[in-house]
Amino acid sequence: MDEPGTLYVVATPIGNLGDIGARALDTLRQAAAICAEDTRRSGQLLSHFGIRTPLLALHEYNEDAIAQKIVVRLLSGESLALVSDAGTPLVSDPGYRLVRAARSAGVKVSPVPGPSALIAALSVAGLPSDRFAFEGFLPAKASARRDRLQALAGDPRTLIFYEASHRIDETLGDMAAELGGDRPAALARELTKLFETVLDGTLAELSARVRSDPDQRKGEFVVLVQGAGEDADAKVAEGRRLYAKLKEHLPPSTAAKLAAELSGAPRKALYGSE
Numbered sequence: 001m002d003e004p005g006t007l008y009v010v011a012t013p014i015g016n017l018g019d020i021g022a023r024a025l026d027t028l029r030q031a032a033a034i035c036a037e038d039t040r041r042s043g044q045l046l047s048h049f050g051i052r053t054p055l056l057a058l059h060e061y062n063e064d065a066i067a068q069k070i071v072v073r074l075l076s077g078e079s080l081a082l083v084s085d086a087g088t089p090l091v092s093d094p095g096y097r098l099v100r101a102a103r104s105a106g107v108k109v110s111p112v113p114g115p116s117a118l119i120a121a122l123s124v125a126g127l128p129s130d131r132f133a134f135e136g137f138l139p140a141k142a143s144a145r146r147d148r149l150q151a152l153a154g155d156p157r158t159l160i161f162y163e164a165s166h167r168i169d170e171t172l173g174d175m176a177a178e179l180g181g182d183r184p185a186a187l188a189r190e191l192t193k194l195f196e197t198v199l200d201g202t203l204a205e206l207s208a209r210v211r212s213d214p215d216q217r218k219g220e221f222v223v224l225v226q227g228a229g230e231d232a233d234a235k236v237a238e239g240r241r242l243y244a245k246l247k248e249h250l251p252p253s254t255a256a257k258l259a260a261e262l263s264g265a266p267r268k269a270l271y272g273s274e
C-alpha cells in the first residue's frame with residue numbers, strides 16, 4: 001500500500017494578501033486538493049496567486065461526512081491542504097473534526113503557520129501578553145453572553161474575543177457592566193486592511209467611543225481585555241459600597257450595573273453582597 005499523504009493546515013491572510021507566506025503558496029500549489037470553508041472565497045485567493053488546485057467544500061455542516069472521504073484520499077497517498085476563509089483554520093473556524101479524523105487514522109497533519117487575527121491583535125494591543133485566554137465569539141443571546149462574561153470576571157489573564165460588527169456596541173456595553181468599566185482594553189478593527197484601527201482605553205471609554213461613532217462599528221473586530229488585577233478586591237469593596245447606596249433609590253439590577261461601571265468591579269461580585 002502507498003504511504004499516506006499529509007494533511008497541511010495552511011493559514012491564509014486576514015486582509016492583506018501580501019501576508020501569505022512562500023511555503024503556504026507552495027503547499028497550496030502542490031496539494032492534490034484544497035479543503036476550503038467557502039470555495040468561492042478561497043477560489044478568489046487562489047486565482048490571485050495563479051493557483052489552480054481543485055477545491056473541496058468543508059464547512060461546519062458537512063465536516064463529519066466529508067472528513068471520512070478526505071481521510072480515504074489521504075490514506076491512498078494524496079497530500080491535501082486545509083484552509084479557512086481567513087487566518088488560521090480551526091481558530092473559530094472549521095477543521096477540528098477533519099484534523100482529529102486524520103490523526104486517528106495515523107495520517108500526518110502538518111501546520112503551515114501564518115496570520116491569525118487573535119495573535120495579530122495581541123501583538124499590537126499593549127496589554128499583558130504573557131498569559132492570555134482566547135474566548136472566540138461570545139454567545140449571541142444577551143443573557144448567555146452576560147453569564148459567560150460573569151464567569152470570566154475574575155480571570156487574571158488577558159481575555160481575547162472575536163466580535164461581529166452588528167454586535168460590537170452591545171458587547172462592549174456588556175463587558176463594561178460585567179467586567180468593570182475601568183478595565184484596560186483594546187479594540188483591534190480591520191487589521192492589515194485599509195481602515196485598520198487599534199483603539200485602547202478603559203472598557204467604558206471604548207464602549208462610549210463605539211456608541212458615538214458609527215465608523216468604529218464597521219468591519220471585523222478583536223476585543224482584548226486586561227485580566228482581573230490585584231486591585232480587584234479594592235474595587236469590589238468600593239462597588240459594594242456604591243451598590244448599597246444606589247439600591248436605596250434604584251431597582252437592584254440598575255443599581256448593580258451602575259455600581260459596577262463606577263467602581264470597575266464585576267457586577268456579579270456586587271449582587272447579593274448586602
Ligand code: SAM
Pocket residue numbers: 014015084086087088089090091092093115116117118161162163164188189190191192193220221222
Ligand atoms: N480563523 C480566523 C483567524 O485565525 O483569525 C478567524 C475566523 S473567525 C470566523 C472571523 C473573526 O475573526 C471576525 O469576526 C473577527 O472577529 C476576527 N477577524 C478576522 N479578520 C480580522 C481582521 N482583519 N481584523 C480584526 N478582526 C479580524
